[in-house]
Amino acid sequence: MKQNPFLISGYSSPEFFCDREAETARVIEAIRNQRHLTIISPRRMGKTGVIKHSFYQLRGKKSVTPVYLDILTTTSLVEFTELFGRSVLSTLAGSESLFKKVSRVLSSLRLKLSIDPLTGEPSVTFSITDRENAIESLGTIFRYISTRKSHFVIAIDEFQQIVRYDEGSTEAIIRSHLQNTPNISFIFSGSRQHVLSEIFTNPARPLFNTTEIIDLTTIESSLYKNFIAEKFSSANKKITASALDYIEKLTGMHTFYVQYLCNRLYGRFKSVDSDNVKGLLVQILAENESVYANYLSLLTPTQIRVIKSVALAGGVTTPTSAEFISAYNLGAPSTVSQAIKSLTDKQFLYHDGEKYKLTDVFFSWWIYYR
Numbered sequence: 589m590k591q592n593p594f595l596i597s598g599y600s601s602p603e604f605f606c607d608r609e610a611e612t613a614r615v616i617e618a619i620r621n622q623r624h625l626t627i628i629s630p631r632r633m634g635k636t637g638v639i640k641h642s643f644y645q646l647r648g649k650k651s652v653t654p655v656y657l658d659i660l661t662t663t664s665l666v667e668f669t670e671l672f673g674r675s676v677l678s679t680l681a682g683s684e685s686l687f688k689k690v691s692r693v694l695s696s697l698r699l700k701l702s703i704d705p706l707t708g709e710p711s712v713t714f715s716i717t718d719r720e721n722a723i724e725s726l727g728t729i730f731r732y733i734s735t736r737k738s739h740f741v742i743a744i745d746e747f748q749q750i751v752r753y754d755e756g757s758t759e760a761i762i763r764s765h766l767q768n769t770p771n772i773s774f775i776f777s778g779s780r781q782h783v784l785s786e787i788f789t790n791p792a793r794p795l796f797n798t799t800e801i802i803d804l805t806t807i808e809s810s811l812y813k814n815f816i817a818e819k820f821s822s823a824n825k826k827i828t829a830s831a832l833d834y835i836e837k838l839t840g841m842h843t844f845y846v847q848y849l850c851n852r853l854y855g856r857f858k859s860v861d862s863d864n865v866k867g868l869l870v871q872i873l874a875e876n877e878s879v880y881a882n883y884l885s886l887l888t889p890t891q892i893r894v895i896k897s898v899a900l901a902g903g904v905t906t907p908t909s910a911e912f913i914s915a916y917n918l919g920a921p922s923t924v925s926q927a928i929k930s931l932t933d934k935q936f937l938y939h940d941g942e943k944y945k946l947t948d949v950f951f952s953w954w955i956y957y958r
C-alpha cells in the first residue's frame with residue numbers, strides 16, 4: 589500500500605516535505621559559519637520540520653554532529669540538564685564501545701547506557717542530584733564537546749520553556765557555554781513570539797543579540813498547491829484547482845491544517861473537488877465539537893467575546909480600533925487589549941506580522957459557522 593504522502597506528525601524525508609528551501613539554506617549556511625539561530629513561528633507552522641529537514645541534509649557528514657532536544661516538558665535546570673545530557677550523549681554513544689570511551693572521559697557523570705528493545709537505539713541515562721550538580725554537569729558536557737573535532741549543532745526546541753524554570757539564570761548559563769564553546773551552533777526555536785523575542789532582543793537579557801532570528805511564515809501558496817497536486821497525481825488521484833483554492837481559503841496555508849485536510853482527502857477520495865473539501869471541513873468541525881467547547885471553557889466571557897470577534901472578522905489588524913470594537917460591541921479598548929494579550933499568551937491567538945489570527949484554523953471556522 590502506498591503511504592499517505594501528507595504527514596501530520598514528525599518528519600520523514602524530503603519526499604514528503606514541501607519547499608522551505610530558503611529557510612533550510614539559511615540554517616545550513618549559519619551552521620557552516622558557526623552562527624546561532626532562533627526560529628520563531630506560530631504553533632504548527634513547521635519549525636521542527638525545518639530543523640529536521642536541515643539535519644537530514646547534514647546526515648552522513650562526519651564533521652557535523654546534530655543534536656535535537658524538545659524541552660517542552662522540562663520544568664527546571666535539573667530536568668533540562670538531564671534531557672540535554674541524554675540527547676548529547678545518546679548521539680555520541682552510537683555504539684557500546686564508543687559509549688565506554690565517552691563514559692570514561694565523563695566519569696564524573698555516572699552514566700548508564702541502555703538499548704531500546706524496540707528500536708535498538710542506544711539511550712543514556714544519568715541522574716542529576718540538584719542545581720549545583722546540574723551546573724557542574726553542563727560544564728563537563730560542554731568541556732567534552734569542545735575537545736571534539738566535530739562541529740555540534742544543538743537544536744533546542746520549545747526554548748521559551750526556560751523562562752518557566754523557577755531559578756532564573758538559565759539564560760546566563762547557556763550564554764556562557766555558547767560563548768566559550770566555539771564548535772557549537774545553537775538553534776533555538778519556539779512558538780511563544782513575545783517570550784522568545786524578549787529573550788533575544790532585550791539588551792538587558794543575557795542572550796541579547798546572540799542569534800539570528802528567522803520568522804517562519806506560511807509556505808508560498810503556489811508552491812504548496814503544486815506539491816499537493818503532484819502527490820495526488822503520482823498516486824493516480826486528482827485534485828481540482830478550485831479544491832486547492834478552497835484549501836487555501838480555509839487554512840490560509842497554515843502548514844499543519846493544510847497537511848491535515850490533504851491527508852484526509854487523499855485517504856478518502858480518488859478525485860477531489862471543492863465540495864469534497866467543504867464536506868470534510870463540516871465533518872472535522874463535528875468531530876471536534878467537544879474539543880472546541882472545552883477551549884471555550886478555558887476562557888473568560890470577555891476573552892470568548894474577543895476571540896469570536898477575531899474569528900468572525902477573519903483576523904484583525906487593530907483590535908482596539910473604534911471600528912472593530914463597535915462592530916462587535918466589545919466595550920472598553922483597555923479590556924479588549926487585555927483580552928488580546930491573554931489570548932496571545934495562551935497561544936489561542938498569534939500575530940502574523942499584520943493581523944491577530946486564531947492559531948487553530950478549524951476552531952476559527954467552528955466559531956464562524958455556529
Ligand SMILES: Nc1ncnc2c1ncn2[C@@H]1O[C@H](COP(=O)(O)OP(=O)(O)OP(=O)(O)O)[C@@H](O)[C@H]1O
Nearest residue numbers: 595596597598605606631632633634635636637844
Ligand atoms: N514543509 C513541510 N511540508 C510538508 N509538511 C510539513 C512541512 N513542515 C511541517 N510539516 C508538517 O506540518 C505539521 C506541523 O509541523 P511542525 O511540527 O514542524 O510544526 P511546529 O511549528 O514545530 O509545531 P509546534 O509549534 O506544535 O511545535 C507536521 O505534521 C509536519 O509533518
Ligand SMILES: [Mg+2]
Nearest residue numbers: 635636637745
Ligand atoms: Mg515543533
